[in-house]
Amino acid sequence: MTGLTQATGPAYTRIYAYGAARGENAVPNEDLVGPIDSSDEWIRQRTGIVTRVRADAGTDAIDLATEAAKEAVATAGIDPADVDLVIVATISNPKQTPSVSAIVADRIGANPAAAYDMNAACAGYAYGIAQADALIRAGAARYAVVIGAEKLSDIVDPTDRSISFLLGDGAGAAVVGPSDTPGISPAVWGSDGSKADAVGMNHTLVDFRDGKAPWPTLRQEGPTVFRWAVWEMVKVAREALEKAGVEASDLAAFIPHQANMRIVDEFAKQLKLPESTVIARDIETTGNTSAASIPLASHRLMQEHPELSGGLALQIGFGAGLVFAAQVVVLP
Numbered sequence: 230m231t232g233l234t235q236a237t238g239p240a241y242t243r244i245y246a247y248g249a250a251r252g253e254n255a256v257p258n259e260d261l262v263g264p265i266d267s268s269d270e271w272i273r274q275r276t277g278i279v280t281r282v283r284a285d286a287g288t289d290a291i292d293l294a295t296e297a298a299k300e301a302v303a304t305a306g307i308d309p310a311d312v313d314l315v316i317v318a319t320i321s322n323p324k325q326t327p328s329v330s331a332i333v334a335d336r337i338g339a340n341p342a343a344a345y346d347m348n349a350a351c352a353g354y355a356y357g358i359a360q361a362d363a364l365i366r367a368g369a370a371r372y373a374v375v376i377g378a379e380k381l382s383d384i385v386d387p388t389d390r391s392i393s394f395l396l397g398d399g400a401g402a403a404v405v406g407p408s409d410t411p412g413i414s415p416a417v418w419g420s421d422g423s424k425a426d427a428v429g430m431n432h433t434l435v436d437f438r439d440g441k442a443p444w445p446t447l448r449q450e451g452p453t454v455f456r457w458a459v460w461e462m463v464k465v466a467r468e469a470l471e472k473a474g475v476e477a478s479d480l481a482a483f484i485p486h487q488a489n490m491r492i493v494d495e496f497a498k499q500l501k502l503p504e505s506t507v508i509a510r511d512i513e514t515t516g517n518t519s520a521a522s523i524p525l526a527s528h529r530l531m532q533e534h535p536e537l538s539g540g541l542a543l544q545i546g547f548g549a550g551l552v553f554a555a556q557v558v559v560l561p
């Protein structure tokens with residue numbers, strides 16, 4: 230024995246509340262179709278998107294994250310000073326360092342909380358929930374704010390017809406803390422770096438600096454990602470239900486990453502979700518906001534269906550890496 234102290238924490242955790250901040254502007258399909266030789270009809274049919282939100286030039290991911298986090302903490306009814314962990318999932322902060330999370334922690338009154346940014350693309354928020362749950366139960370933190378924050382419009386090429394019409398700007402946040410009963414199931418998470426080329430940035434900043442490439446933007450092999458999402462992610466979703474010890478018929482809500490409405494519909498069909506399960510369809514008016522998409526969709530769902538409070542929701546994120554994460558949560 231060394232006399233060394235090692236921490237343990239509470240047995241269970243849960244989500245206390247959500248917060249949301251969407252880009253100020255609703256951008257309809259018509260505004261984007263010119264440079265990609267597309268149409269409002271094509272985008273609606275292939276993706277379910279009617280408008281997406283995009284932020285003003287003067288608004289950045291830090292502003293969006295701060296607004297979302299403030300709402301989540303206020304709704305949770307905890308003192309911001311009690312937040313001792315801030316995790317921000319993002320792929321679009323144009324500054325490599327300092328992190329978004331440290332600045333947000335300070336702005337919301339949680340200074341000196343532990344704070345770090347994390348890149349797991351569209352799975353980032355679900356990764357963050359898995360981390361917050363594990364860290365709190367390990368005694369490394371007590372109250373965590375997990376935020377997905379993106380200003381994707383800064384890394385979009387308006388002439389790229391593989392992706393430009395999908396992306397939006399926003400931030401969603403969740404407060405995670407101790408619980409008397411189980412509120413976050415074990416995550417099924419992982420990666421497949423052999424498919425790293427399927428979606429991601431098209432150039433490096435070094436190539437840009439050296440004049441060898443234009444400003445780096447997101448691009449994807451749409452059909453490859455689509456097939457992977459529909460076939461492989463349904464298996465991950467089923468495994469998450471199994472690990473949680475629940476059936477699809479137990480779900481009050483299903484909150485998948487808002488990548489494409491056709492992917493959402495295909496998931497729902499393959500999982501054989503009952504009519505009673507409410508399915509998040511935030512993509513229609515928000516677009517795909519990567520790490521922010523699940524918490525934004527969760528926030529909207531709870532606003533439109535407050536009766537879901539206390540029910541079970543399956544959430545699943547997947548994207549560039551490729552990476553994925555899914556878990557079942559009790560809705561706040």
Ligand SMILES: CC(C)(COP(=O)(O)OP(=O)(O)OC[C@H]1O[C@@H](n2cnc3c(N)ncnc32)[C@H](O)[C@@H]1OP(=O)(O)O)[C@@H](O)C(=O)NCCC(=O)NCCS
Nearest residue numbers: 265266267271275351390391428451452454455488489548
């Ligand atoms: C991007 C996506 C909407 C494209 O839809 P799709 O049905 O796969 O479309 P395809 O690329 O197979 O192209 C089908 C046709 O539409 C055309 N097309 C492709 N992009 C187009 C666009 N933006 N506008 C108009 N037509 C387009 C193609 O040229 C093709 O025409 P053809 O049939 O005459 O050859 C879809 O693949 C998708 O959503 N993928 C997954 C996205 C995702 O989950 N990303 C995760 C990272 S966040």
